[in-house]
Amino acid sequence: MIPEGIAYGGDYNPEQWPEEVWAEDVRLMREAGVNMVSVNIFAWALLEPREGEYDFTRLDKILGLLHENGIAADLATPTAAPPAWFFRKHPEALPVDKDGRRLSYGSRQTFCPSSPAYREAALRITGAVAARYADHPAVVMWHIHNEYGCHNAECHCDVSAASFRRWLRSRYGDLAALNDAWGTTFWSQWYYDWDEIIPPRATGAVPNPTHQLDWRRFCSDELLSLYKAEREVLREAAPSVPATTNFMVMYNFDALDYWRWAPELDFVSNDHYLRSTDPESEIDIALSGDIVRSLAGGPWLLMEHSTGAVNWQPVNRAKTAGELRRNALAHVARGADGIAYFQWRAAKAGAEQWHSAMLPHAGTDSQIWRDVVALGADLKALAEVRGSSSPASVAVAWDWNARWALELPSQPSESVRYLDVVRSWYEPLWRSGVAVDFVHPSADLSQYRLVLAPALYLVDDASAANLTGFAAGGGTLAVGFHSGAVDANCHIRLGGYPGAFRETLGVSTDEVFPLLPGETLSLDGGGTASLWSERVRLAGAEAVTSYGSGPLTGVPAVTRHTYGDGTAWYLATHPDPGTLAGLLDRIRTEAGVEPVRETPEGVEAVLRRGEDADYLFLINHGEGDASVQVAERATELLTARSIEGGLVTVAPGDVVVVREAR
16 A cells, blocks of 8 residues: 555666666665655656566566565556657558648657557556566556646648547537537538548637647646546556545646546655746645645645755756755645656656756765755655645635636737736735635635636536526626636627626626736726726626726726626726735635635645644745744644644744644
8 A cells, every 4th residue: 555654756667777776766766765766757767668578577676675675656557658669660650740740759758649559568568567567566556657738739741630530529429510620611611521620720710719629628628638547457456555646736827627537546655846947936836736625625745846946947946955855845735645756866867867866966965855855854854744635615616628728819909818817816825824815716615615717718507507506506706807718619608797797696797808018907996907907887796896007097997797696706907916915815704714824925724634633734934033823732743842832833944844733
């Protein structure tokens, strides 16, 4: 089974090193407190040097060595990087981009997701690994593939086109339904034969938006079908061994609809990396962690992050003093029951040779190594936190379909970016210490007091009814501009904006006025607005603030409406950060939402709840000592000291975890 307590480790690639290094690896792993590593992720070429011929000698030794030293293995299927011999035999399996160029092998994930040859080869190597190691004592879980869709989320070849058509037949049944859903009377795009439909390849003007949206849905489902096929091979061989694959709920990755993926995993895992250009990356860690925990419905595993610099950004920033520890423990605070890195030992060759690792190029005489060892001790001290929940009374509606649709071409403003809008709403809640879940718009909302829909441009009828029903039933709903505008087929909801939410919000907009980059409008209640404005007419709602300048002077910019037994707010513009924070503070206070704990500015407070204790994580991102009120009878887990007087002090850059008995 997965190690007790918090799992700790990283990607282990011993095939990159001579065998005499392996003994040192496991010795140092034990010194650092590592109890689980991921192996075999990119070893296909070594396991299967020729089609159907296998050499497990190296992997046998590695798994045996790990088991002898009490280190569990997260054993991967190596299907993310097919060997060169495969592509020489099956060049048709290489992916084709939207411009019609067939890409070459020579890196990773250079295959077409719809390729029958790839699927056959991937299931063959998966079956061979499963047959050999299903009962191996070191193997505690399966790691299927690696970062699905990271480099080949789309392939525009003819094989993919045929698969796309099959997917569309399943979705629509007949061409009449497809033509209606796609609105193909526009620009003479009507289809009379299924074979006329191709992927949205490069063309002279803007492609059909619903065509593009369905293509994104198909690409996500096509990769999911590969995951499920490998999973079934593994389940047949070892039904009791859980399986996962590493998601990438990251700032720049939106290829997969993880709401569809998450139920197919035995437990959810995620990779997370910081942006060097983000001055407050701690917010990105929190947002990502809350999304992943919400996908998992509870605890999850951090499968990859970095001890220091990565290698794939224009400038790859090293982490500052204490940042490695804060980052890792922030993920634990947000529900991670495992902390792992890419990778264990820093590579001396290959495309990721400048990516940081647990054991860096400098070896053990390095700050990173000392930090890695210290983190191992911290995670051991937090063993009892494993499995605890993360209660929240605020939910943020998040939908990959809405994200895809919002960022299609020919929107009123290409400056409106889904994640930017969501983060702008999330940040004030994070600063206030308010616990947040992310939910699909169709999810059960009964446990929440407040639901936010910052950027729900696309919403289907059932989800719209779910959200409006939440407000009618006594909840508080806050909706952001340009939400509810289109249905599931990306068709505009007629009758005025914000479409699906007009009645609930008690407003109607007849025209939108997006703002130019750098343009701002004043608000009569104070503050400014940017990015977006609308000509809103009240239809039952009250104006909370109006535009104080520009062509819409005097027009409502933020409204509040009593709807049924609840309240519905509409933010028809993008207020400046301080004004938005004030609005959201008012909204959540009126909804009866309290922070996890009152803390000084700069101190992040996160709660995990166990069966008989609460675990309060306090992370000081500020520059001075901070005192926080806690329970009278409490213990600081990382130092094992009792807290006297119900007050704990958190040093700048430090983390404390307080156990409060319930």
